[in-house]
Amino acid sequence: MSLPKRIIRETERLISDPVPGITAVPHSDNLRYFDVTIQGPESSPYENGKFKLELFLPDEYPMVAPKVRFLTKIYHPNIDRLGRICLDVLKNNWSPALQIRTILLSIQALLSSPNPDDPLANEVAEEWKNNNVHAIATAKEWTEKYAN
Amino acid sequence: MSSSSVDRSPASTVSPGKQPRNSADSRNLDNHEAEGFDVTGDDPDLYIDVRSLTYTVKYDHLVCPICQQPFLNPYTTICGHTFCRACIMQAIRSPMGSKCPLDRTPLFYEERLERPQNSGHYSRHRSSSTSLERLEDSSSADDSPSRENEIFPAPIIISNITDDLKVRCMNNARGCEWVGPRWQIKLHLLKHCGYTRFVCGKTGIDGKICTKLCERRFMERKSEDDSEDGDGNEEADSDSGNDSTDYGCPHIEYPCPKCEQMVSQIDQEWHLKHECPKNMVVCHGCNFEFSMKLFETHEKYCEKIHVKCPGAKFGCSWRGSRDILKDVHLPECIFVKLSEYLEKQETRMDNLSHENSFLKSELSTILDSVIQGRLTNLGFPLDLEEVPRGGVTDSVLGSMEEDYAQLISDFEKLRLNAQRAKRALTELEVSKQMISGLAADNLQIKEEMSSQRLALNSIRQQLQFILMDRRRLNTTLTRLGSGTNLVNEDLPEPKLNNKL
Numbered sequence: 001m002s003l004p005k006r007i008i009r010e011t012e013r014l015i016s017d018p019v020p021g022i023t024a025v026p027h028s029d030n031l032r033y034f035d036v037t038i039q040g041p042e043s044s045p046y047e048n049g050k051f052k053l054e055l056f057l058p059d060e061y062p063m064v065a066p067k068v069r070f071l072t073k074i075y076h077p078n079i080d081r082l083g084r085i086c087l088d089v090l091k092n093n094w095s096p097a098l099q100i101r102t103i104l105l106s107i108q109a110l111l112s113s114p115n116p117d118d119p120l121a122n123e124v125a126e127e128w129k130n131n132n133v134h135a136i137a138t139a140k141e142w143t144e145k146y147a148n
Numbered sequence: 149m150s151s152s153s154v155d156r157s158p159a160s161t162v163s164p165g166k167q168p169r170n171s172a173d174s175r176n177l178d179n180h181e182a183e184g185f186d187v188t189g190d191d192p193d194l195y196i197d198v199r200s201l202t203y204t205v206k207y208d209h210l211v212c213p214i215c216q217q218p219f220l221n222p223y224t225t226i227c228g229h230t231f232c233r234a235c236i237m238q239a240i241r242s243p244m245g246s247k248c249p250l251d252r253t254p255l256f257y258e259e260r261l262e263r264p265q266n267s268g269h270y271s272r273h274r275s276s277s278t279s280l281e282r283l284e285d286s287s288s289a290d291d292s293p294s295r296e297n298e299i300f301p302a303p304i305i306i307s308n309i310t311d312d313l314k315v316r317c318m319n320n321a322r323g324c325e326w327v328g329p330r331w332q333i334k335l336h337l338l339k340h341c342g343y344t345r346f347v348c349g350k351t352g353i354d355g356k357i358c359t360k361l362c363e364r365r366f367m368e369r370k371s372e373d374d375s376e377d378g379d380g381n382e383e384a385d386s387d388s389g390n391d392s393t394d395y396g397c398p399h400i401e402y403p404c405p406k407c408e409q410m411v412s413q414i415d416q417e418w419h420l421k422h423e424c425p426k427n428m429v430v431c432h433g434c435n436f437e438f439s440m441k442l443f444e445t446h447e448k449y450c451e452k453i454h455v456k457c458p459g460a461k462f463g464c465s466w467r468g469s470r471d472i473l474k475d476v477h478l479p480e481c482i483f484v485k486l487s488e489y490l491e492k493q494e495t496r497m498d499n500l501s502h503e504n505s506f507l508k509s510e511l512s513t514i515l516d517s518v519i520q521g522r523l524t525n526l527g528f529p530l531d532l533e534e535v536p537r538g539g540v541t542d543s544v545l546g547s548m549e550e551d552y553a554q555l556i557s558d559f560e561k562l563r564l565n566a567q568r569a570k571r572a573l574t575e576l577e578v579s580k581q582m583i584s585g586l587a588a589d590n591l592q593i594k595e596e597m598s599s600q601r602l603a604l605n606s607i608r609q610q611l612q613f614i615l616m617d618r619r620r621l622n623t624t625l626t627r628l629g630s631g632t633n634l635v636n637e638d639l640p641e642p643k644l645n646n647k648l
Contacts, residue, residue: 004215005199005200005215005216005217006214006215006216006217009216009217010216060242062214062215063238063239063242063243063244064242064243092243092244093252094243094244095239095244095247095249095250095252096213096214096235096238096239096242096244096249097213097214097249097250099216
């Protein structure tokens with residue numbers, strides 16, 4: 001099956017005009033599979049971290065959301081230990097007008113502002129709410145340990 | 149639109165002209181042709197993939213947010229966003245549901261029976277040649293009680309603009325240089341493009357109908373002696389040319405006139421240039437014979453071949469064999485020595501001219517806005533301060549003259565207004581008089597009415613009095629008839645009468 005023109009255009013733009021702090025490179029053998037890196041946003045516990053993600057565009061894309069998963073371990077209330085991300089635009093708030101770059105920007109924004117009230121990793125969320133200082137320290141520690 | 153703003157998609161980066169072919173596979177050319185458009189079925193309209201077109205112009209604001217391509221049969225939502233019809237229809241049927249993909253406004257849409265006239269918005273009048281997709285217009289039927297659709301055809305101008313965008317021929321990779329408006333692509337591919345492939349359909353050497361694909365330019369060629377270029381498409385329509393047996397199947401192979409290898413009409417040209425070992429050319433420098441396929445490499449290295457001086461583009465007119473160039477001319481050529489500097493100058497000039505054109509366009513937009521500002525400010529003092537141009541006194545005088553003319557026109561306007569006001573005033577006076585006359589009449593009528601009322605009252609009293617009288621008469625009459633005992637009863641009656 002040939003690659004839809006939209007995916008070609010998006011890939012070209014991701015490479016020619018990348019989003020600051022984000023890279024996305026398609027696999028040469030499967031152009032629907034991207035290796036993504038996201039820089040931890042400044043003044044967040046993930047600062048200076050370089051997080052690896054995988055992004056896959058299903059056949060129905062753009063009518064369904066891309067599948068995105070963190071490959072780097074991360075301490076975050078909305079990301080579980082398998083790297084799955086709890087983000088509305090990846091689930092029922094997906095719109096075909098969104099793109100790979102907008103999704104990656106949303107994930108970067110999620111790193112800046114975790115939402116422990118809608119958790120995916122319950123223990124992390126509890127810690128985040130009850131012992132915020134400790135949670136942020138752990139997040140920093142994990143960033144140094146795993147995201148380099 | 150400058151050529152620098154041309155959108156580059158991967159298809160356009162494929163170099164035009166013949167794709168390099170693997171010589172081992174030259175027999176199976178059909179499988180190794182460059183990408184292009186083939187007519188393989190009965191109804192080519194259905195499989196011309198307009199979405200795969202490459203555009204040669206910028207189309208920034210004419211892009212469907214879903215497919216990221218210029219609109220194809222654009223539809224607009226009530227929230228004002230425009231999409232391709234196919235895209236928005238697919239989107240509202242996707243898990244996201246009937247919402248605008250851009251702002252999530254709930255959208256009502258119901259597929260309805262086709263109606264040429266559209267009562268809800270506007271009917272579509274598009275010539276069949278501009279509609280690239282099968283249109284199944286859904287129009288809100290006026291007799292149906294249901295809601296009006298909230299997704300409807302976009303203004304026609306949008307489809308006209310997008311249909312007019314310039315595209316490259318789909319056979320660009322095979323060598324077609326055609327660039328034209330999008331609405332013409334179908335006509336071009338099916339009727340004119342020499343690189344569109346059709347099923348050959350001619351009788352081959354074994355008497356069977358050839359089913360291979362063949363580019364139009366080979367099918368229309370009358371004989372091998374005809375001109376070699378494939379652009380001779382003046383013969384309008386080659387309905388796979390099944391009526392002309394004398395053309396012969398272009399796939400029939402015959403021995404190459406030079407090397408005896410079997411070639412067909414289609415690959416002969418390529419064979420002679422890149423493959424044939426016996427297609428000899430004489431190098432005009434060293435006078436040795438080479439086969440064509442080796443000549444290109446030889447041309448690059450032959451010491452004797454005549455070449456131009458590398459400084460030719462700056463004006464050096466020297467020409468000579470390569471070895472003399474190297475040993476004699478290069479060390480003394482002033483253009484070559486200056487070339488570094490000249491090239492730098494050239495790039496600088498390029499940059500400057502780019503900048504200049506950019507500035508010019510900016511200036512024109514500014515001028516436009518200034519002109520627009522003046523138009524909307526007519527009759528009011530200008531907010532913009534004009535920069536004096538040229539001599540100061542001249543411009544001051546000019547502006548004074550302008551002001552004067554403006555004043556005169558203003559004055560004229562005011563005078564007209566005053567006249568109009570005067571006329572209105574006299575009219576008012578007249579109506580005022582009329583009103584006071586009416587008021588007087590009214591008073592008179594009132595007085596008359598009250599006197600009438602008085603008269604009426606007195607008449608009523610008289611009537612009552614008369615009635616009483618009659619009654620008394622009646623009672624006296626009865627009394628006279630029955631006896632004279634009831635005198636007392638007469639007494640209250642006059643009292644009652646007084647009350648009345």
